[in-house]
Amino acid sequence: MFFTPQKTNEMKKMGQCAAVAALFACASMSAFAQTADIDCTKPHQAVDRMICNNAALRALDARANAYYTILLEAKPAADTKAYHDFRDSLQTDEQKWQHDTRHACGAQAACLTDAYQHRIEALRGSALAYLGLTVTAAPAQSQPSEPSIDYKNAIYRVDGKDITLLEGQHTQPAADDSSAQDVTHIIEPPPHVAGKLGGRNAVAVFLSEQSGGSGTFYYVALAFNDGRGTTFKIGDRIQPISIAINGDDLVVGYLDRNADEPMAVPPTVPRERHFAYMNGQILERPPAASAAK
Known part of the structure; x- marks a missing residue:
């Protein structure tokens, strides 16, 4: 040739x-x-x-x-x-x-x-x-499809600060010259879910944050196509059970303790909470609004 x-x-x-x-x-x-x-x-x-x-x-x-x-x-x-x-x-x-x-x-x-x-x-x-x-455009059949939301590699707003996850985890020293570590990572199961909230495509997932002490705080988190996400604190040392997007309703299920029980007691009390995404934030729906959904 x-x-x-x-x-x-x-x-x-x-x-x-x-x-x-x-x-x-x-x-x-x-x-x-x-x-x-x-x-x-x-x-x-x-x-x-x-x-x-x-x-x-x-x-x-x-x-x-x-x-x-x-x-x-x-x-x-x-x-x-x-x-x-x-x-x-x-x-x-x-x-x-x-x-x-x-x-x-x-x-x-x-x-x-x-x-x-x-x-x-x-x-x-x-x-x-x-x-x-x-x-250098590729042939039409080889053009990549719209990328899915990479929720494991995103920046989440947690308690007023940005946390960058890499492959689902972020680790940093708890303080200067300290061997203790602050660890934030995605919790699965329950598996993440995808849907649309507040008019935006989103992935919902549980995050946990442990700061070297006895507490482990859990958050419901939303990640978006722009690589950023937001969170809402659920509780300390709970047991995540389920997460779902039903229409414009974000539903979280988990096990908790009664108010008079110490943290040493394993969580056994089922809870269900409903949230909406509005104005860039996860907001909890009042119980009456949740029941009406």
Whole structure:
């Protein structure tokens, strides 16, 4: 089989784009990679210690570094002066972001999470613009379907703070220089359920949070397509039984204790509570409204 120069050039461009697409896949799969520019065996600064001790932040750092490497090393489909100018300024831009944005967060996990997410989106946008991926449409039959809600890798608002789950769990030191751990993770069973609440597609699931003490607090949580979620505290050391979305009604069932029973007594009292999602929050329905549903 013979190829014309034009066909050969087209194939080279397709090959370059395929290689870059593969690198994009690697970027999304590199969540557990070690951070590239932080020595976690000797984390000197507070920001380094926070990232090294937080699996979710390590994953965000690895993904940002993957996109940065793509832009630094991949060959674009169109090798233009604009791309060379951009790549020449890339290292300076990266150093400026690390100093002005990441390091400014210090040991604040929520600040670092937000900083990394914005950085990843900026790097991804640059890769799409300069590596020519936006003009390489796949055949219609291979276009991906609308992604399902990744409730195990989302940011949940828990007691006024953002908690980033990675594969269903978040762990961080309970305090500086403490061996105790704060652990937040998804509880299944009962299995998660999908539906629509407040006009939004959502996944409902139980979360638990243990802060190194004797208590283990349980929450009903909703995750949405934008990768964010919200929660409502159910109780301490309960036993989740069921979770369901019926129309616009979120129904939670669990075992609890009577008011006069100590926490050492296993929960045996069945409870059922009904919730709605309104104005970005999970709100409990009054008993009369629940009965009318």
